[in-house]
Amino acid sequence: MYSEKVMDHFQNPRNVGEIENASGVGTVGNAKCGDIMRIYLDIDENQIIRDVKFKTFGCGAAVATSSMATELVKGKTVQEAMEVTNKAVMDALDGLPPVKVHCSLLAEEAIHAALWDYAEKNGIKIEGLKPPKADIHDGEEDAAEEY
Numbered sequence: 001m002y003s004e005k006v007m008d009h010f011q012n013p014r015n016v017g018e019i020e021n022a023s024g025v026g027t028v029g030n031a032k033c034g035d036i037m038r039i040y041l042d043i044d045e046n047q048i049i050r051d052v053k054f055k056t057f058g059c060g061a062a063v064a065t066s067s068m069a070t071e072l073v074k075g076k077t078v079q080e081a082m083e084v085t086n087k088a089v090m091d092a093l094d095g096l097p098p099v100k101v102h103c104s105l106l107a108e109e110a111i112h113a114a115l116w117d118y119a120e121k122n123g124i125k126i127e128g129l130k131p132p133k134a135d136i137h138d139g140e141e142d143a144a145e146e147y
């Protein structure tokens with residue numbers, strides 16, 4: 001049911017971890033399953049993604065897609081990273097079962113959220129980038145306080 005590439009990236013995920021003092025951090029939750037993804041970007045002065053790491057509380061497909069997505073954005077400019085869509089990631093993994101397609105959105109959305117964070121911090125505009133719609137990062141502590 002899963003391609004060899006999916007299994008490889010699930011069993012040996014690339015770029016797991018976090019980056020201290022990252023240029024941009026994005027955290028998103030998947031409304032469908034409640035899983036969470038966080039992406040850290042290290043971006044140099046030429047707007048090139050020097051390093052990228054991810055952490056996820058997600059399923060195997062989320063791990064595999066994030067692993068592949070981080071490989072695809074590494075070394076790219078922030079603008080080029082916008083082309084790494086969940087479809088591009090799935091193609092690079094030789095596909096995902098239809099019920100797992102939503103998992104691949106976590107990586108794309110978390111990368112966009114991290115790019116948004118970077119753009120905000122640096123006062124730049126990334127063409128086509130929209131504000132993260134499911135950034136739960138700021139809400140984590142607030143939610144805890146409410147209860």
Ligand code: FES
Nearest residue numbers: 033035059062103
């Ligand atoms: Fe939640 Fe896949 S089931 S990310």
